[in-house]
Amino acid sequence: MKLAVVLFNLGGPDSPEAVVPFLTNLFSDPLVISAPGFIRIPLAKFIATRRGPVAREIYAKIGGRSPIVPETEVQAKALEAALCEHDTRVFIAMRHWKPFSDEAAKKVAAFAPDHIIALPLYPQFSTTTSQSSLLEWKRAAKAAGITAPISEVCCYPDEPGFISGLADRVRKTLALAKPEISYRLLLSAHGLPKKVVKSGDPYQWQVEQTAAALIGELGKVDYTICYQSRVGPLEWIGPSTDAEIRRAGAEGKGVIVVPVAFVSEHSETLVELDIEYAKLAAESGVADYLRVPTVSADPAFIGGLAGLVRDALAGTKPKKRCGAEWCRCGFPAA
Numbered sequence: 001m002k003l004a005v006v007l008f009n010l011g012g013p014d015s016p017e018a019v020v021p022f023l024t025n026l027f028s029d030p031l032v033i034s035a036p037g038f039i040r041i042p043l044a045k046f047i048a049t050r051r052g053p054v055a056r057e058i059y060a061k062i063g064g065r066s067p068i069v070p071e072t073e074v075q076a077k078a079l080e081a082a083l084c085e086h087d088t089r090v091f092i093a094m095r096h097w098k099p100f101s102d103e104a105a106k107k108v109a110a111f112a113p114d115h116i117i118a119l120p121l122y123p124q125f126s127t128t129t130s131q132s133s134l135l136e137w138k139r140a141a142k143a144a145g146i147t148a149p150i151s152e153v154c155c156y157p158d159e160p161g162f163i164s165g166l167a168d169r170v171r172k173t174l175a176l177a178k179p180e181i182s183y184r185l186l187l188s189a190h191g192l193p194k195k196v197v198k199s200g201d202p203y204q205w206q207v208e209q210t211a212a213a214l215i216g217e218l219g220k221v222d223y224t225i226c227y228q229s230r231v232g233p234l235e236w237i238g239p240s241t242d243a244e245i246r247r248a249g250a251e252g253k254g255v256i257v258v259p260v261a262f263v264s265e266h267s268e269t270l271v272e273l274d275i276e277y278a279k280l281a282a283e284s285g286v287a288d289y290l291r292v293p294t295v296s297a298d299p300a301f302i303g304g305l306a307g308l309v310r311d312a313l314a315g316t317k318p319k320k321r322c323g324a325e326w327c328r329c330g331f332p333a334a
């Protein structure tokens with residue numbers, strides 16, 4: 001059987017010149033800014049132009065571009081190898097920069113698969129990320145004349161391979177901890193405006209599912225869940241990662257930051273966590289600051305993704321609850 005798997009992520013600029021157009025795409029998404037098009041599009045251009053210099057500075061610290069596509073390519077190759085029982089090809093579709101869904105859909109159409117699995121690289125479902133990617137993919141697949149059945153993976157906040165890969169990386173980082181310091185794990189996820197969560201988005205609830213599963217595997221540790229990467233004037237869910245770093249510093253603790261919603265390295269890990277928050281930790285009196293790497297192409301994580309593809313192909317319904325009214329994963333509401 002010819003099997004196509006399409007991996008989705010947000011994307012990132014591939015050059016300094018791409019920063020503003022990338023941001024314009026992001027803020028033009030009606031699932032990110034829910035205003036009518038005649039307001040949203042000019043607003044998106046305005047916000048993107050205003051944020052451009054700050055964002056360009058962020059990407060300048062990692063060579064002027066996001067590594068998200070090369071990172072995803074490594075994951076795609078590993079997943080292709082893990083699904084060797086079929087003639088499998090893994091494709092990549094980024095939501096806000098290249099390669100877009102239209103390009104991926106053309107490649108998938110040329111491969112002419114018997115079945116397609118749409119697999120977001122977001123363990124936790126959000127309308128702003130997974131939902132947006134899946135809708136865009138369906139539009140692009142239709143435009144490319146794809147008629148093969150498409151099965152969607154919604155989310156996998158406590159998928160055992162994901163949790164085991166993450167726990168393994170946490171344990172390796174804990175091995176670097178200094179015995180004289182008392183550490184707190186900061187389970188840090190990308191934040192979301194409060195109003196998105198209030199309207200029923202299950203993302204925060206699913207981040208908590210990930211945290212519970214991870215802590216269940218690690219055993220008794222001092223930890224807190226927190227949220228990073230806030231942009232814009234709206235109120236976002238908290239506590240914020242920077243506030244938790246300051247609190248740990250005031251309490252004389254060391255900090256181990258664990259990215260629980262990113263599965264590859266990009267600006268939010270390499271710049272925000274490794275540069276900006278490491279500096280904040282030093283200024284806040286944090287006794288030691290360590291950061292756990294993302295699961296990337298960890299074999300347990302890739303094995304977990306392969307399992308999700310097999311379940312989707314077999315039509316197996318996931319066991320956990322999603323809670324999102326608009327999600328079609330088949331999970332009953334929480």
Ligand SMILES: C=CC1=C(C)c2cc3[nH]c(cc4nc(cc5[nH]c(cc1n2)c(C)c5CCC(=O)O)C(CCC(=O)O)=C4C)c(C)c3C=C
Binds near residue numbers: 266268
């Ligand atoms: C992990 C899940 C993510 C959620 C939920 C999310 C929501 C969300 N993001 C913004 C604004 C920005 N996000 C940016 C980058 C970015 N965000 C995620 C993930 C989630 N976003 C990823 C994987 C990335 C890619 C980073 C990279 O490739 O380098 C950016 C650009 C960077 C910056 O300017 O800081 C913005 C802006 C909003 C508004 C939002 C929910 C409403």
Ligand SMILES: [Fe+2]
Binds near residue numbers: 190
């Ligand atoms: Fe984001």
Ligand SMILES: [Fe+2]
Binds near residue numbers: 125323328
């Ligand atoms: Fe769901």
